[in-house]
Structures are given as structure tokens and as C-alpha cells.
Amino acid sequence: MKAMIKVGYGCNEHCTFCHTLELRSIDAEAAEVSRKIRRAKELGHTMVVLSGGEPTIRSELMHWAAEVAALKMDFGLITNGRLLSYPEVVDRLQSLGLKYVYLSLHGGSARVHNRLVRADAFEQSCGALSVLAGRPIDVTVNCVVTRQNVDHLRELVDLVMPYERIRLKFSMVEPKGGGELLFRALTPDVFDAAARVRDAIEYGESKYDSEGRLVHGAFPLCHLKGLEDRYDDLKTHGFRSMVEVGESDFFPVDDRNKAHLPQCEGCVHQGGCPGLYRGYIELRAGGERLVPSLERPRSNSFNYRFQRFAEWGEVDCPLRDGALGISPWDRGRDLLVEHRGRVALFRADTRDFSDAEIERTKLQRGQVYLDVSRKAAVDDFAADLRKLDRSPRCEGCVHQTECSGLWVPRAVDVFGPSDEDVARRIRTLRGDVLDLGFGEGRYAEAFGASAAAAQLCYTGIDPDEDLVERQRKAWPWAHLVAGTAEAWFRQRETSSQPFDHILILRSWNHLQDPAFVIAACAHCLRDGGSLAIVDNVAFGLARSRSQTDRAESSAAGLEHFRNDGAAEVKALLARHPQFELVEESPVNLLGSNQWMLWYRRRGEQKMASKLS
Amino acid sequence: MSAHASQAVGGLPAGLVQLQELHGAQGIALEIQTELFPLDAIFGASFTFIDRAFVFLDRPKETSVRVHLTLKNAASAPELNALRSLVGEFANELMACAFRLRITEENRATLESITMQAIAGAMGPPTLDELEDFDFSEEPFEDPLGIAMSWEEKYAKKSKEEPS
Amino acid sequence: MSVRIRFRRDLYPGACVDEALQVYAPYVATTRKESPDYWEVCLFEQDGDEDGPPSKKERRVAGEVSNFALGLTIRARSRGMSDELNASDSEGLR
Numbered sequence: 001m002k003a004m005i006k007v008g009y010g011c012n013e014h015c016t017f018c019h020t021l022e023l024r025s026i027d028a029e030a031a032e033v034s035r036k037i038r039r040a041k042e043l044g045h046t047m048v049v050l051s052g053g054e055p056t057i058r059s060e061l062m063h064w065a066a067e068v069a070a071l072k073m074d075f076g077l078i079t080n081g082r083l084l085s086y087p088e089v090v091d092r093l094q095s096l097g098l099k100y101v102y103l104s105l106h107g108g109s110a111r112v113h114n115r116l117v118r119a120d121a122f123e124q125s126c127g128a129l130s131v132l133a134g135r136p137i138d139v140t141v142n143c144v145v146t147r148q149n150v151d152h153l154r155e156l157v158d159l160v161m162p163y164e165r166i167r168l169k170f171s172m173v174e175p176k177g178g179g180e181l182l183f184r185a186l187t188p189d190v191f192d193a194a195a196r197v198r199d200a201i202e203y204g205e206s207k208y209d210s211e212g213r214l215v216h217g218a219f220p221l222c223h224l225k226g227l228e229d230r231y232d233d234l235k236t237h238g239f240r241s242m243v244e245v246g247e248s249d250f251f252p253v254d255d256r257n258k259a260h261l262p263q264c265e266g267c268v269h270q271g272g273c274p275g276l277y278r279g280y281i282e283l284r285a286g287g288e289r290l291v292p293s294l295e296r297p298r299s300n301s302f303n304y305r306f307q308r309f310a311e312w313g314e315v316d317c318p319l320r321d322g323a324l325g326i327s328p329w330d331r332g333r334d335l336l337v338e339h340r341g342r343v344a345l346f347r348a349d350t351r352d353f354s355d356a357e358i359e360r361t362k363l364q365r366g367q368v369y370l371d372v373s374r375k376a377a378v379d380d381f382a383a384d385l386r387k388l389d390r391s392p393r394c395e396g397c398v399h400q401t402e403c404s405g406l407w408v409p410r411a412v413d414v415f416g417p418s419d420e421d422v423a424r425r426i427r428t429l430r431g432d433v434l435d436l437g438f439g440e441g442r443y444a445e446a447f448g449a450s451a452a453a454a455q456l457c458y459t460g461i462d463p464d465e466d467l468v469e470r471q472r473k474a475w476p477w478a479h480l481v482a483g484t485a486e487a488w489f490r491q492r493e494t495s496s497q498p499f500d501h502i503l504i505l506r507s508w509n510h511l512q513d514p515a516f517v518i519a520a521c522a523h524c525l526r527d528g529g530s531l532a533i534v535d536n537v538a539f540g541l542a543r544s545r546s547q548t549d550r551a552e553s554s555a556a557g558l559e560h561f562r563n564d565g566a567a568e569v570k571a572l573l574a575r576h577p578q579f580e581l582v583e584e585s586p587v588n589l590l591g592s593n594q595w596m597l598w599y600r601r602r603g604e605q606k607m608a609s610k611l612s
Numbered sequence: 613m614s615a616h617a618s619q620a621v622g623g624l625p626a627g628l629v630q631l632q633e634l635h636g637a638q639g640i641a642l643e644i645q646t647e648l649f650p651l652d653a654i655f656g657a658s659f660t661f662i663d664r665a666f667v668f669l670d671r672p673k674e675t676s677v678r679v680h681l682t683l684k685n686a687a688s689a690p691e692l693n694a695l696r697s698l699v700g701e702f703a704n705e706l707m708a709c710a711f712r713l714r715i716t717e718e719n720r721a722t723l724e725s726i727t728m729q730a731i732a733g734a735m736g737p738p739t740l741d742e743l744e745d746f747d748f749s750e751e752p753f754e755d756p757l758g759i760a761m762s763w764e765e766k767y768a769k770k771s772k773e774e775p776s
Numbered sequence: 777m778s779v780r781i782r783f784r785r786d787l788y789p790g791a792c793v794d795e796a797l798q799v800y801a802p803y804v805a806t807t808r809k810e811s812p813d814y815w816e817v818c819l820f821e822q823d824g825d826e827d828g829p830p831s832k833k834e835r836r837v838a839g840e841v842s843n844f845a846l847g848l849t850i851r852a853r854s855r856g857m858s859d860e861l862n863a864s865d866s867e868g869l870r
Contacts, residue, residue, distance in 0.1 A: 014763040022712060024764070057760040062753060082759045089753050119763060398791065635779045635838040636830035655850045666839030667846055671784045682839060 002047045002076065002100070003040035003250060004234070004242035007033050007064070011054040013080050013117040015104075017144055017186050020053065021177035027053070028245040030060045034067055036243055036250075041071040043250060043328050044308060044345075045240065049076035049100060056083035065096040076100030076138075080117065085127030090135070100138045102237070103128060107143075108155025116148055126159070133163040140167040140215075140237070145193050146186045153200035161208040168204070169232050170197040172218035174257065175279030183283050190280060191289045194223035201227060218258065221273040222291040231272060235349070241328050252330035255355055266562050267292035272351035300509065300538045300560040302353050302361075304335045304346035304368070305548040312341050317393055319403060329404035332359030335368060335542055337407045338391055346542045353538065357563075363405075365565070366390070366589035367539040370409045376550040378541070381592075382413045388542065389590070414592040421585065422505070422534055422596060431500030434524075435460040436485040436517070437507025439467070444475055451477035459499075461488045486513050489520035498526045506594075508535040508569065509560045515572060522576050527603025531579060534596045537587050538563040566595040578602050629699055631692075632680060634668060639682030640695040642702060646677055653710040654679065660705050665698060778820035779830040779838040783845065790815055792848035796841045804837050817841070 008027030009020040018024075033050075040048050048068045055061065056079050068075045074097050077084075081103035084090050090098070103125065107113035110122035132139050141160050143149070149156075153170060160168040172190055175183050188196075194216075201214040215232035216224060224230070234242075234253045241250040260267075260275040267273070269292075281287065315321035319329070319336070324343065329336065332355055335346040348358055361367050366389065373384035391406035419442075426443045429450065438460040441447075450456035458478045462468055468482040481488060485507075502521050504511070511517050521531055543551065562568075566586040573579050583598040632641040644654055654677050658667045661681060668680040681698050683690050758766065783793050793815045797806055807818045819838055821831060830838070 010762045010764075012759060012761055012763050012766065014767075024762075057762060059760070083753070083755070085759075086753070086755075092753065119766075124757070124759060635781060635842075636835045637839070652853070655846075655853060658846060659850055662843050662847065666842055668781075668842045669784065669787050669846065670782075671787060677787070684839065 001045050002049050002237065002239045003043070003045040004049050004051050004078070004239055004253070005033060005036045005040065006051050006242070006244050007053065007055045007058055007060075008245055009053040010057060011052060011080075012057050012082065013054065013119045013121055015106075015117050015144075015178065016148075016182055017116075017146060017173050017177070017179040019174065019177040019179065021181065023245075024053070026245055027058070030058075030063070032245070033060070033064055037064060037067050037071065037073075039250065040241075041073060042323060043241065043325075044310075045073065047074040047076055047100060047238075049078060049102075049239070051078035051242075054080055056080075062092060062096070065093055065098065069097045073097070074099040076102070078102040080104045080121060080125055081128035081132075082121055082124035083128075084131055085124040087131050090128075090131050094135060094137070098137060100237075101128075101132060102140050102142055103132075105129075105141050105143060105156065105160070106146075107149050107152055108157070108159040109152070112149050112152050112155070116144075116146065129160070129163055129166065133166060139163075139165070140169055140232075142169045142171055142217075144171050144173050145188065145197065146173045147188045148186070150188045150193050150196050153196055154203050157200050157204040157207075157214070161204050161210060161213070165213070167213045167215060167232075169215045169217055170200065170219075171216070172277070172280075174218065174277050175283055176257070176277075180279055180283075183279075187280065187284070189284075189286065190219060190276060191223050191286065194219040198224055198227065201230065218274050218277065220276060220290055221269045222267070222293065223289075228269060228272065231274070233274065249325050250328040252328065252334070254330065260354070260356075261287040261290060263287060263290050264292050266294050268296040268298045269293055271353040271357065273354075294561070295512075297559055297561055298563070299350075299352045300536065300563050302348050302350040302358065302538070302540050303548045303551060304348045304540055304542040306542070306544050307345040307347050309339070310336075310343040310345055312343060317397070317406065318343055319406065320397065320399055326399050326403045330355075331402075331404045332356075332362050334404045335362070335388070335407060335540070336404060337370065337388060337409070337542060343406070344542075348540060357538065358540065361538050361540055365537055365587050365593070367537060367587065367593040368407065369539060369541055371541045371543045371547065374544070374547060376547065381415045385415075385541070386411060387414045387592075414590070415594070418585070418592045418594045418596070422532075422594075425532070425598070426503075429501050429530075430455045431529075432457050432497065433459065433501045433503065434499040435503045435505065437504065437510055438462050438471070438480075439464075439506065441471060441475070443505070444471075448475065448477055461485055485511060485517050489517065489524075492520075492524070494523070496524070498524050498529070500526055500529045502529070502531045504531075504533045504535075506535050508533050509562050509564055512561055514564075514569075518572060518576060522578055522601070525601045527601055529601045530582070531599040531601065532596070533569055533599075534594065535564065535569075536593045537565045537595065539593045566597055569597055573597070573599060631695065634680045634682060635666075637666070637682045638690055638695075639666070639680050640699045641678050641680045642699050643672065643676050643678045644706065646675055649706055649710050650713060651677070653706060653713050656709040656713075657702060657706040661698075661702060777829060777831045777834060778818050779834045781817045781819070781838055781842060782814040783817065785810075785813055785815060788815065788845055788849050789852055792852060793817065793845045795848055796845035799844055800837050800841050804834060 009023040010027050011024065037048055050064060055077055065075045075093065076099060079101065081101065084101065105113060105125050106116045113122040113125070114120055143156055157168065160166055172193060173179050173187055175187060179186055197216050197219060201216070204210050204214045212230065215230045216227065217232045221228045221231060239253045241252050243250045255274060257278060258275045259278050259281060260270055261281070264270055264275060310318065310324055312318050313322040318324045319326050333348045337344045337346065368388045369385040370388055371378060371384060372386055375384060378384045386409040388407040389410050391408045394400055394405050423443055423446060427446045433456055435458065439462060447456060447458050451458055460478055460480045461483060463482070463484045465482040468480050471478070472480050502525055508514065525531060566584055570581065578601055579599040580602050581597065582600045585596040587593055587595045628643050630641050632639060658669065658679060661667050664684055666682040666684060670678045670680065672678050679702065681702060683694060683698065797817065804819045804821060809816050819834055819841065821834060
């Protein structure tokens with residue numbers, strides 16, 4: 001778990017795309033950095049990485065490395081590497097725990113690199129690679145891709161790949177600082193640049209034993225298909241938090257300088273994809289070239305893995321008043337739970353969900369649970385899970401909107417009531433019923449009773465053929481069909497009898513083409529008939545380390561194509577004026593993750609004659 | 613009670629700069645039109661003076677902000693020249709802040725850095741305890757090639773040595 | 777002997793003024809009230825009264841309180857919290 005400390009913005013290079021161009025005269029006091037090193041330890045980090053500007057031009061470098069070592073943390077540098085061309089400097093730093101170097105090199109020749117960094121630096125940075133190679137230090141060479149070097153990436157591959165174990169990363173230039181001022185001159189089209197990066201990676205793979213050492217950052221994954229697992233950023237490097245010069249405490253590493261466009265909605269890669277730099281979106285359009293992957297299923301839950309306990313201290317709130325602080329914690333990905341006078345720290349590092357999705361799940365929908373089951377896969381929500389609520393201590397706190405919050409488990413079953421609400425409505429159904437995705441048949445008893453009384457004629461569709469076969473034996477009163485809802489509607493004759501009720505119960509997010517299904521429902525529902533849609537939004541589970549590891553290594557199949565809530569479905573149904581919303585029960589902070597929408601088809605109700 | 617007796621300062625526009633007593637101490641006040649200088653620039657400039665002056669903001673009119681500056685370590689009647697140079701420096705800093713804001717198109721990150729830098733200054737120098745902890749004995753590294761020299765230092769020096 | 781400081785409400789969030797006063801509470805006594813445009817604070821030495829010219833200590837603390845409130849204000853602004861703090865101003869100084 002790495003902490004990044006910016007020691008100042010002064011540098012011995014003057015890169016054209018420098019992020020901190022306006023701040024180069026600002027350097028932190030030595031004591032400020034020392035204070036932050038101690039704070040990094042207090043927050044539980046295991047490595048301190050100094051960055052800048054250029055941290056190696058500071059005369060206090062060895063002192064800080066010694067301080068880090070004295071606190072039993074590892075040491076790292078984000079650097080242009082020039083100083084590391086002195087073997088004796090690397091020897092000393094290594095003796096003080098140097099384990100990580102992220103080194104900037106933007107071209108495979110002096111001509112390209114020096115032009116970008118505006119200094120005679122190439123030989124020294126390359127020299128550093130020779131000095132670092134073969135040592136037990138995790139080294140990544142970072143190349144910022146600009147218009148000036150985009151045609152020379154193979155050259156860099158040939159320079160770096162012969163060094164065993166050194167990783168080479170291609171990063172899209174960010175429109176920030178110099179990158180913003182010189183945007184037109186520096187910034188290539190991101191999609192064209194992605195193609196050049198793909199070429200360089202494939203070239204390196206074919207020529208060298210690269211072992212996955214060629215990686216990329218800040219390019220949309222839909223333009224690097226097949227290389228999605230080569231995505232690399234601060235989080236994949238284990239950075240948890242960082243602090244700029246002058247800031248009084250750490251802040252979480254996040255991706256707020258990047259954004260996904262509306263066309264990315266529903267893309268299965270959204271959680272792991274950087275999207276585009278916000279500055280790029282503002283300064284250059286081109287989002288229409290994004291190609292979302294909508295066809296693959298995705299997860300509907302993620303795990304908060306237990307990290308450690310923190311002491312509460314003699315304070316009212318350990319975040320606002322105590323040692324934990326407010327700013328270091330990611331509002332979505334960190335989960336701090338009150339537990340017997342201590343704070344249990346959990347962390348979600350999943351890339352199946354984006355930061356925004358996790359934040360919405362936790363803070364807006366309140367769908368985080370403590371898993372008390374010890375099972376790898378939860379199968380009885382009411383018994384296995386305890387809902388986590390924001391602590392009463394947070395009420396009225398002025399920091400509520402910036403704080404990750406304290407959470408407390410609630411010993412009440414939140415799933416039962418919402419389930420009973422659906423069951424109660426199911427029991428009242430009469431007439432022809434179409435159930436799309438009936439699954440294990442949670443309401444089979446109610447359907448069976450009504451069918452036995454000749455009040456209901458039940459047709460069920462489910463894609464699981466084994467399940468359909470099994471249920472046919474168990475439910476002799478039902479007409480069951482194996483297949484997807486979409487396929488069933490496509491082969492259904494338009495002259496077929498319409499239905500009185502169509503149910504999509506916990507299968508909405510399993511539909512491949514919900515827009516088509518709704519349009520088809522509109523055609524085969526009688527006037528006055530009802531359409532019920534019930535499903536669950538994604539949720540987070542706070543779990544023990546071993547439980548999380550077991551769950552994440554299991555090969556459970558994914559079945560959800562999206563994690564829609566009621567709002568998304570209502571937006572889709574709004575395109576069909578024949579449906580009138582009768583009742584809705586959206587997800588709320590106090591309830592379960594289940595939502596329900598009950599629609600009525602406009603027109604006078606005419607029930608099927610044989611049953612009415 | 614705080615008095616607001618004021619008088620013009622010779623050589624400076626009377627409508628903008630006045631000697632003024634505030635909270636019982638003699639200081640100098642500068643009136644700034646907010647349509648010319650954004651509030652963030654005024655706050656940013658104010659902060660850089662907190663270590664040596666008491667800074668107080670008021671709003672005499674909807675369209676202006678008055679910045680009162682009182683020297684921290686001055687005698688009860690500070691020298692006019694000291695106050696005059698204080699307000700002059702403030703005006704320069706205000707221009708610089710406004711310029712930085714403008715050239716970065718009010719880039720939020722930069723604004724934060726400017727203000728946080730100012731805050732860091734405002735929070736004062738490291739405490740004695742921290743200085744006691746500081747190990748000055750740790751030798752820096754040998755740098756025969758002069759690598760650990762800032763770009764500005766190196767190239768400014770070079771251009772002085774090799775005039776074109 | 778006292779010093780009266782009138783913080784413009786549209787420049788200084790009430791919470792920042794409040795916090796500054798709390799920090800310097802060990803050194804002086806304070807009274808606080810609010811008017812539509814100002815947070816009005818009166819500082820005076822514990823054993824003094826509210827009338828008469830301010831003492832050197834009162835002047836010094838008044839300056840420090842002003843600086844501290846300004847520091848907190850700019851920190852709140854830089855973190856985008858000033859709106860929230862302003863919203864809390866409706867409750868006045870707490």
C-alpha cells in the first residue's frame with residue numbers, strides 16, 4: 001500500500017507537457033515532508049514514494065529515505081531517473097529500502113526524449129536503467145505519448161525490453177499544465193495514439209520475451225481490445241493516497257481527472273477503463289469513436305476486503321477528531337465500520353465497478369452489507385447479511401458530504417419486507433400470467449394455488465434448460481419454455497392470445513435486450529393488464545480476508561448484463577406511453593437493494609374469458 | 613472599540629489606499645474592485661501576507677473588497693514607508709494571483725495549489741519539536757555532473773555564462 | 777477595554793469565525809452576535825470590561841483571530857466547502 005508525497009514542483013527538466021508548469025517555483029519545507037512521512041505510517045501505508053517535480057534534486061533525499069526506513073516502510077521514487085545513473089546513489093538508496101522506481105523516458109533516442117524534456121537528459125536516464133536493472137527493485141519506465149513521439153514508440157520498446165523485469169508503459173498525455181497550454185501542439189488523437197500503442201506492444205511481444213511487461217495507461221480500453229489486462233495506473237501500482245505540497249493531509253488516489261462518456265453506460269469494462277481525460281473531452285470531441293462492450297455479463301456485487309482495526313482514541317469521532325482524519329479515505333472504496341470501540345477498515349479494490357458506481361452504491365443507495373456467513377457465496381441474504389447504515393454520529397456533521405463516513409451494522413432483516421411486498425401482490429394475480437425468467441420459482445406456491453383453483457394460467461420462460469426440465473416435474477400446473485425472453489417473443493405469433501400480467505422478477509438485469517422486451521410486452525399485454533418489474537441494484541459486501549480471497553478466486557458465472565435501478569427502467573418505460581406507472585418502490589438508504597415497478601397498460605381491463 | 617479614522621497616503625490614489633486604524637492598531641487599507649480582481653485572487657494574495665501582517669477583509673460596497681493590513685511586529689505608530697511598501701507588495705501579489713488565475717483559466721487544481729501554498733505559509737514554520745527531530749547529519753549525495761540542479765538554475769546560469 | 781470585529785457574512789463563513797474564536801478562547805473572553813450583514817464579535821480580557829480603548833493583548837488576539845478565520849475561510853473555499861459553510865450560516869454563530 002503506497003503513499004505518494006509530492007516534495008516540490010522544481011525539476012531539472014522542463015517537459016513540454018509538465019502537469020505542474022505553473023508551480024515549478026514551489027518546494028515543500030523539509031519538515032513538511034518529514035511530517036507527511038510519519039503521517040503515511042500512521043495511516044497504515046507500507047511504502048512511501050516521493051514525487052514532484054523531481055524529488056531527486058532535493059538535497060534532503062537521503063534523509064527522507066532514512067526516515068522512511070526508520071519507520072520500517074519501503075521507499076520509492078517517481079523520477080526522471082537521471083540521478084539514479086550514479087550507481088553509488090542507487091546503492092545508498094537501496095540500503096535505505098528503495099524498492100520502487102517509476103522512471104520517465106519519452107523516447108528511444110536522445111533526439112526524441114531531449115526535445116520533449118527540453119534538457120540534455122537522455123544518456124543519464126538510460127544510464128539509470130543500466131544501474132537499476134538486475135536489482136530487486138520494481139521499475140516501470142513511463143513514456144508520455146505526444147504528437148512528438150507517437151511515431152517513435154517501437155524505438156523505445158527496443159531500448160527498454162532487453163532489460164529483464166523492467167516494465168514499459170505508454171501513457172496518454174494529459175491536458176493539464178503545459179499539456180493544456182500546448183494542447184494542439186502536443187496532443188495526438190487519443191484513438192490514433194491507442195492504435196500506435198497497440199502496434200508498439202504487439203511489436204514488443206513478437207520480438208522480446210516481454211512477459212506482460214508492456215502496459216498502457218489513460219487510453220480507453222475499447223481501443224485496446226485484447227490488451228485490457230495491460231491497463232496500468234496508480235491504483236494498479238498499489239497507490240492508495242497522495243498529498244500535494246501545502247496540503248495538510250493525504251487524499252485518496254482517484255480517477256476524477258478522467259470521465260466516461262454517456263455512450264460508455266453499460267460497458268462491461270467501465271470499472272477498469274480510464275475513459276478519457278476530462279480536459280481532452282472539453283478540448284477535442286471524438287467520443288463517437290468509443291465502442292462500449294455491452295454484450296458480456298458483469299458482476300452485481302463487489303467485496304470490501306478487511307484491512308485492519310484502527311483504535312478509536314479518546315474522541316467523539318475518530319475521523320473528524322481523531323487520528324484517522326477525513327481526507328485520506330476514498331468515499332466509495334473505503335468502508336469504516338464501528339466495531340466494539342474500534343474501527344474496522346475495509347477496502348474495495350475491484351475494477352469490475354468504477355469509482356462512481358461504488359460511490360453511488362455505498363453513499364446514495366446505502367447498499368453495503370456485512371457478511372456474517374463465512375460462506376464464499378451468499379445464498380440466504382436475510383440470514384447471511386447485516387445491512388450497514390451510516391452511524392448516528394454522522395448526523396448533522398458538517399463533513400458528511402466529503403467524508404467516507406462511519407458505518408454500523410443493523411440487526412434487522414431488510415430483505416424480508418421487500419420480498420413479502422412482492423409476494424403479496426403475486427397472490428392477487430388472476431388470468432393469463434407470463435413470467436420471464438422464473439428461476440428457482442420463489443413464488444411458485446402462490447402461482448400453484450391460484451392455478452389449482454383455475455384462477456390463473458401460468459406460462460414461464462427461462463434460459464436454463466436443466467432448470468426448466470426440473471420445474472416441469474415440480475410444477476405440473478405450469479406451461480414452461482426453455483429459452484431467452486427475446487427469442488421467445490421473436491418466434492411468438494402476433495395473433496396469439498395476449499396476457500393479463502407480465503412479470504419480470506429479478507430477471508430484468510439478465511435480459512440481453514431490455515428495450516426489445518419492453519416493446520414486445522407492450523404488444524402482448526391486454527388493456528388494463530399489469531407489467532411488474534422487480535430487480536436488485538449492485539451491492540457491496542464487507543468480508544474477511546480469507547472469505548474475500550475465496551470468493552474472488554471462485555469461478556462463479558456472471559449473469560447480469562447491467563445493474564439497473566428503478567430510475568433507469570422508468571426512463572426506458574417512459575418511451576411507451578401505453579404504460580402507466582401504478583406503484584414504485586425504489587431502493588432507499590434504509591431498505592434492501594431490491595426495487596419494484598408496477599405498471600398498468602392503459603385501457604379498459606378485459607380479463608381472459610375462460611378465467612374471468 | 614475599533615475606530616476607522618482614515619487619511620490618504622501621499623503618492624497613492626486616495627480613493628484606493630488609506631491609512632486606517634483597525635482594532636486599535638494603525639494599518640493601511642486597499643480598496644479593490646471585484647469586477648477587476650476575482651475574490652479568489654484577493655483571498656490568495658491576502659494569504660501570502662498572513663505571516664507578517666494581520667489581514668482583515670471587509671466589503672464597503674457591493675462591488676469592492678477592502679483589505680486592511682496591519683504589521684504584526686510594528687511599533688504602535690508604524691512608519692509610513694513600511695505601510696506604503698506593504699500595500700505596494702500586496703498590490704503586486706494581487707496582480708500575480710489574478711494573472712495566475714487567468715492564465716490557467718481558473719484551473720481549480722492550480723488555484724488550490726496557490727491557496728494551499730499560502731495556507732502552508734500561514735500555518736507558520738515547523739515547530740521546534742519538528743526541528744529537533746530533523747537529522748541534519750544525513751549527508752546529501754555526491755553529484756559531480758550537477759544533475760540535482762533545477763532546470764531554471766542550470767539554464768539561467770548557462771545563459772549568463774554564455775551570452776548570445 | 778475591548779475590540780469589536782465585524783466579519784462580513786458574505787466573506788467569512790460563520791463556522792470559520794466560530795472555530796477561530798474557539799482556538800483563541802483561552803486568551804480572551806468573547807461575546808458574539810449577528811446582524812444581517814456581519815458576524816459581530818467582541819473580544820475583551822477576562823478581567824477587563826467591554827468599554828474603553830483596547831489593550832495590546834486584545835489588539836494582538838483580534839489580529840490573530842482575524843488571520844485564523846481568514847485561513848479557515850480560504851481552506852474551505854479551496855476545498856469547495858464554502859457553500860456548505862454558508863448554508864450553515866443560517867443558524868448563526870454556534
